[in-house]
Amino acid sequence: MIDEELVQLLSPEGERVEHPEYQSTLSGDEIFGLYRDMAIIRRLCNESTSLQRQGQLALWAPIQGQEAAQIGAGRAMAPTDFSFPTYREHGIAWCRGIPPENMLRLFRAVSNGGWDPQKYRHSVPTIVLGNQALHAVGYAMGIQRDGAEEAAITFFGDGASSQGDTLEAFVWAASFNAPIVFFCQNNQWGISTPSSLQSKVPLYRRAEGFGFPGVRVDGNDVLAVYEVTKRALESARVGGGPTLIEAYTYRMGAHTTSDDPTRYRIDAEVEVWKHRDPVERVKALLAREYEIKSSAFDEVGAEADVMALKLREDVLAMSRPDPITMFDNAYATEHPLVEEGRREMIELGISAGSH
Amino acid sequence: MATTTMTMAKALNEGLRRALEKDKKVLLMGEDIGKLGGVFRITDGLQKDFGEDRVIDAPLAESAIVGTAVGLAIRGYRTVCEMQFDGFVYPAFDQIVSQVAKLRKRSDGAYTMGLVIRLPFQGGIGAIEHHSESPEAYFAQTGGLRVVSCSTPNDAYWMIQQAIEHDDPIIFCEPKSRYWEKGEVDLDQAPHGLFETVVRREGSDVTVIGYGSTLKTILRAADTAATEGVSIEVIDARSISPLDLDPMVRSVEKTGRFVTVHEAPHMASIGSEIVAELTQRCFYSLRAPGIRVSGYHVPYPPTRIEEDYRPTVDRVLDAVDRVMGFEN
Ligand SMILES: Cc1ncc(C[n+]2csc(CCOP(=O)(O)OP(=O)(O)O)c2C)c(N)n1
Numbered sequence: 001m002i003d004e005e006l007v008q009l010l011s012p013e014g015e016r017v018e019h020p021e022y023q024s025t026l027s028g029d030e031i032f033g034l035y036r037d038m039a040i041i042r043r044l045c046n047e048s049t050s051l052q053r054q055g056q057l058a059l060w061a062p063i064q065g066q067e068a069a070q071i072g073a074g075r076a077m078a079p080t081d082f083s084f085p086t087y088r089e090h091g092i093a094w095c096r097g098i099p100p101e102n103m104l105r106l107f108r109a110v111s112n113g114g115w116d117p118q119k120y121r122h123s124v125p126t127i128v129l130g131n132q133a134l135h136a137v138g139y140a141m142g143i144q145r146d147g148a149e150e151a152a153i154t155f156f157g158d159g160a161s162s163q164g165d166t167l168e169a170f171v172w173a174a175s176f177n178a179p180i181v182f183f184c185q186n187n188q189w190g191i192s193t194p195s196s197l198q199s200k201v202p203l204y205r206r207a208e209g210f211g212f213p214g215v216r217v218d219g220n221d222v223l224a225v226y227e228v229t230k231r232a233l234e235s236a237r238v239g240g241g242p243t244l245i246e247a248y249t250y251r252m253g254a255h256t257t258s259d260d261p262t263r264y265r266i267d268a269e270v271e272v273w274k275h276r277d278p279v280e281r282v283k284a285l286l287a288r289e290y291e292i293k294s295s296a297f298d299e300v301g302a303e304a305d306v307m308a309l310k311l312r313e314d315v316l317a318m319s320r321p322d323p324i325t326m327f328d329n330a331y332a333t334e335h336p337l338v339e340e341g342r343r344e345m346i347e348l349g350i351s352a353g354s355h
Numbered sequence: 356m357a358t359t360t361m362t363m364a365k366a367l368n369e370g371l372r373r374a375l376e377k378d379k380k381v382l383l384m385g386e387d388i389g390k391l392g393g394v395f396r397i398t399d400g401l402q403k404d405f406g407e408d409r410v411i412d413a414p415l416a417e418s419a420i421v422g423t424a425v426g427l428a429i430r431g432y433r434t435v436c437e438m439q440f441d442g443f444v445y446p447a448f449d450q451i452v453s454q455v456a457k458l459r460k461r462s463d464g465a466y467t468m469g470l471v472i473r474l475p476f477q478g479g480i481g482a483i484e485h486h487s488e489s490p491e492a493y494f495a496q497t498g499g500l501r502v503v504s505c506s507t508p509n510d511a512y513w514m515i516q517q518a519i520e521h522d523d524p525i526i527f528c529e530p531k532s533r534y535w536e537k538g539e540v541d542l543d544q545a546p547h548g549l550f551e552t553v554v555r556r557e558g559s560d561v562t563v564i565g566y567g568s569t570l571k572t573i574l575r576a577a578d579t580a581a582t583e584g585v586s587i588e589v590i591d592a593r594s595i596s597p598l599d600l601d602p603m604v605r606s607v608e609k610t611g612r613f614v615t616v617h618e619a620p621h622m623a624s625i626g627s628e629i630v631a632e633l634t635q636r637c638f639y640s641l642r643a644p645g646i647r648v649s650g651y652h653v654p655y656p657p658t659r660i661e662e663d664y665r666p667t668v669d670r671v672l673d674a675v676d677r678v679m680g681f682e683n
């Protein structure tokens with residue numbers, strides 16, 4: 001165990017860990033399902049990184065190291081819950097059933113969103129740190145007023161925990177006992193800023209001061225993340241109010257493909273976290289406790305390769321939008337300045353093929 | 356005269372370095388500006404040389420960066436705040452508009468808000484959303500603030516130092532798409548005052564006025580126009596608030612025609628202001644109405660199509676044709 005405050009059900013070696021409050025409720029098949037999710041999203045993430053390296057994406061924000069945090073949380077959500085992500089929640093998007101190529105539309109710079117958020121009950125990415133936390137609280141207030149047994153969940157990083165919006169969201173959630181889960185992935189870094197600069201106490205403990213419970217979970221332990229998130233969502237749905245979950249994890253890769261982490265962090269730190277790999281530990285559990293054969297893991301690998309190839313093809317086929325589409329959806333109803341711009345563009349003879 | 360060639364990024368870095376050397380009260384504060392040297396490396400090496408107390412890596416909160424810079428100003432420090440990108444200045448908008456701009460007035464002059472807010476602005480780098488915006492007009496509308504923009508390495512080097520020395524708060528807009536372009540920097544002598552508008556190229560038919568990233572576009576348009584027999588006078592506004600109108604008036608009195616160019620939409624924009632002022636001041640010299648070339652009145656588009664949003668050489672030339680062809 002990294003520290004005693006941490007909820008952990010699976011050690012880095014893949015051994016079961018007893019916890020007084022949380023027990024894993026998942027069957028072997030279900031655990032294998034989580035493994036599959038993590039292995040596939042990791043593969044797709046790596047494919048995205050190479051697509052960026054090959055000039056096919058403007059940028060990519062990798063999630064390597066954070067697969068358990070995202071898959072555990074994503075699978076704990078009910079279909080009726082609604083999530084509010086940042087730019088890095090590819091694992092959550094995967095759990096919401098969003099086609100992988102849609103996740104890459106933003107990063108290929110052909111869209112500022114990428115999917116229908118109402119259809120998947122997963123909002124469009126929010127890049128401005130902390131903004132989405134307030135949206136999630138407002139959504140939760142709506143749930144409350146509808147008398148629905150649903151919850152909202154919002155994702156943000158250790159860095160974003162310093163933003164006013166995030167902290168204001170805590171206040172509002174507490175004031176209105178909103179059905180919301182604040183899911184903070186403390187991946188130890190906000191670009192080059194260490195999480196120690198953002199908070200001098202473990203982040204989860206901030207919740208107490210705002211008047212709701214906080215839990216620190218081993219973010220590299222998918223079983224623990226799943227149980228902790230599930231319980232927090234269940235509590236929110238039945239009037240138990242907000243919970244802050246701090247998923248203690250690590251950003252194994254660069255902040256984004258534009259970043260060079262060798263400028264600010266040492267290899268030794270990355271090495272330590274390599275031994276806490278979220279995918280390897282659940283694999284070890286499955287092999288030992290459920291006698292899953294290596295061929296089963298290989299099959300997932302092959303399945304992931306096929307998906308990665310399809311993702312690549314889909315991305316390459318994603319063409320430059322027709323510039324005239326920039327005038328769509330700026331307003332719900334006609335606006336003279338938008339129409340003027342549209343006319344000007346048509347007069348200039350600009351179309352999708354003009355560059 | 357000691358001149359040397361460097362990029363705008365390096366020129367800003369050297370300018371900041373000189374300001375830190377000259378005045379112990381100068382501080383830099385921003386996200387990732389220390390060890391990383393900023394995402395654009397504008398502050399590269401400065402924390403190493405001036406220490407963590409003077410080059411401060413901030414927790415991630417823009418409102419706090421500007422809000423604490425206000426307190427530091429009250430305590431006699433001059434803080435250069437780096438906003439990582441234009442689209443991330445808005446969490447600090449309240450502090451800038453409600454406090455930075457108003458505290459001198461509210462304190463009857465007892466407080467000097469000598470702080471600089473550096474804003475990498477405008478598009479053209481193929482980024483994702485919020486990394487390509489032009490918020491200058493929001494700030495220009497606010498009494499109490501000054502807004503400037505550099506377009507060359509030499510200006511970057513000198514204007515950042517002049518801005519830091521100035522006693523009013525300054526929004527310092529840096530055209531990020533030009534950070535890596537090189538130019539001559541004169542290390543001995545500032546070329547102009549901070550709030551001076553300059554003529555970058557003389558011409559006789561049409562005056563084209565821009566700032567920041569659009570200057571290069573305008574200069575290219577002027578080259579093309581020259582081959583077609585149209586002589587463009589290119590003006591770099593440099594100061595956005597206040598506008599230095601006299602050089603513009605002189606130019607338009609000569610040419611009788613003008614066009615403004617910026618990436619921000621034209622509604623309530625710097626271009627609108629220039630058109631209004633020049634129409635009023637040069638009415639009897641004008642042979643055509645002033646035309647604004649600008650971004651469109653929509654959110655900045657996904658950047659695969661940003662070059663159809665930003666003013667291009669073609670759009671500038673189109674506007675030049677329109678003012679040239681205007682008959683009354
Ligand atoms: C308001 C705002 N300021 C600055 C940025 C630039 N920025 C993008 S990600 C990032 C670091 C965020 O760190 P964290 O919240 O820990 O999330 P992580 O990237 O580690 O997932 C910064 C500073 C931003 N997106 N929004």
Ligand SMILES: [Mg+2]
Pocket residue numbers: 157158159185186187188189190191
């Ligand atoms: Mg982080």
